[in-house]
Amino acid sequence: MNNAPGPSTTSPAYVFLFLEVFSCEGGIQSYVRDILTAYLKQPHPLPAEVLLLRDGPDCENPLEGVALHFTYLASHWPSLGRFKLVVGLTYYLLRYRPRHIICGHIRLVQLVAGLCRWFRLPYTVMTYGKEVWHPLPTAERAALQGAARIWTISRYSRDRACRANDLQASKVRMLPCVVDGEVFTPGPKSAELVERYGLGAGSVLMTVARLWSGDIYKGVDVTIRALPAIASAIPDVKYLVIGRGDDQPRLARLAQDLGVADRVVFAGFVPTADLADHYRLADAYIMPSQEGFGIVYLEAMACGVPVLAGDDDGSADPLQDGRLGWQVPHRDPEAVAAACIEILKGNDRRCQGEWLRQEVLAHFSAEALTRRLTELLTDLPT
Structure with a gap:
């Protein structure tokens, strides 16, 4: 596990950025863990870097492996954590020129959009629900509009986000939530x-x-x-x-x-x-x-x-x-x-x-x- 930018064993094809995934429980965190697990279950997953703004190296992460390399950026001072995120993302863009950046939250989209414009790289933004159902501040809205793709969880969320922020529906793709059928099973009442x-x-x-x-x-x-x-x-x-x-x-x-x-x-x-x-x-x-x-x-x-x-x-x-x-x-x-x-x-x-x-x-x-x-x-x- 890394707590600062460092070399992966191979050049990452993708860079993912998330606020937090492993240090707290929540619907978004569970959904993101499912997506990262699905990434590893592909027949031939390409190497990818995952930058985590609020997760520290002591979090419980069962997904460390060959295809996913994690960088943990949690800091006692939020501004320092964001600075480390800027440095980390810039490092990977300079060194590896990944093929695509995937921004895991609207709060990170201005940073991603700015660096991707500078390096002329395409980026995708993941959205979940009410965080994009209302008009965003001008800079965030422009960054979201500039994304090559937007992944969201439902048709309803797509439609509300597009209406509120003047997005092109043709850029939006569905990536729905899933359920673990081995955990959630029928059975008698306890x-x-x-x-x-x-x-x-x-x-x-x-x-x-x-x-x-x-x-x-x-x-x-x-x-x-x-x-x-x-x-x-x-x-x-x-x-x-x-x-x-x-x-x-x-x-x-x-x-x-x-x-x-x-x-x-x-x-x-x-x-x-x-x-x-x-x-x-x-x-x-x-x-x-x-x-x-x-x-x-x-x-x-x-x-x-x-x-x-x-x-x-x-x-x-x-x-x-x-x-x-x-x-x-x-x-x-x-x-x-x-x-x-x-x-x-x-x-x-x-x-x-x-x-x-x-x-x-x-x-x-x-x-x-x-x-x-x-x-x-x-x-x-x-």
Whole structure:
């Protein structure tokens, strides 16, 4: 592992830049790890350099190998870290003249665009969701517009980014999230977890989400508002909420005010390694949200759990425009209640766990990501 620019064993064909990948958990970090893993799973991966602004050499990185060489640039002083990134990228461009630069976050795009213009090299920008759904500052927008390619996770994210920042849709390519079908599998409910959360033998709705006051779009409050109507049809229903954040007290008060506090279980943070066991507790995964994509829907369906999502966001891709799950107006408790009741009755094909899993893995497996990444790398201008 390196913490400063240094020679790779061979000249890198690509240089990737990311904010952080291994030092913290998050949806973007998980997605990037999947992409780097897919890179290594290509039949003949070309050497590539990966520059990591906020990761240090002590992070746990299982991907060190022949094809990927990592440079760790974390610093106690953020300005020093960015200076090291400028030096590191300049070094690789001067020494190796890689065929293409892949910028892993919009916050790095001005640096990448400036150096790539100087060295006359093409670059690609990876986007994820709401960070590009609104007009960017002039310099960032120009840097994004100057990219040879833009990779994004869903049609919805593509369309919003293009409208907000006057991008050419012809430059945008889809690189969707995927799910690990060996980790997220169907199975019986854990008796220990059922007892821990007091779920009993009733029906369980579940959401996995950050409970931050800035992220109310996740729809946990909408689902709580829908609970009285759901309970009138499904008397034994409970709602398991996995996640933590400063919005939990408000959500707990809302449940109390609506008389459903005894039905709402706040489980707090659950480590990634334990998530599959928690999905298996659910009879339905409910998140009427506005997502860029929503990998949690894939995880739930891979575990054989039917899902509910919003009807105007990137979840249309994992739900295949409603073929695999329910799409409802994301701030409409009545629509959420009606769909939840329908799901819990279990009469729809979208409630068939094995079929759900089969369809999800056909389109969103690690193998599918490797094939798609290979296609996109072949498509890159050099």
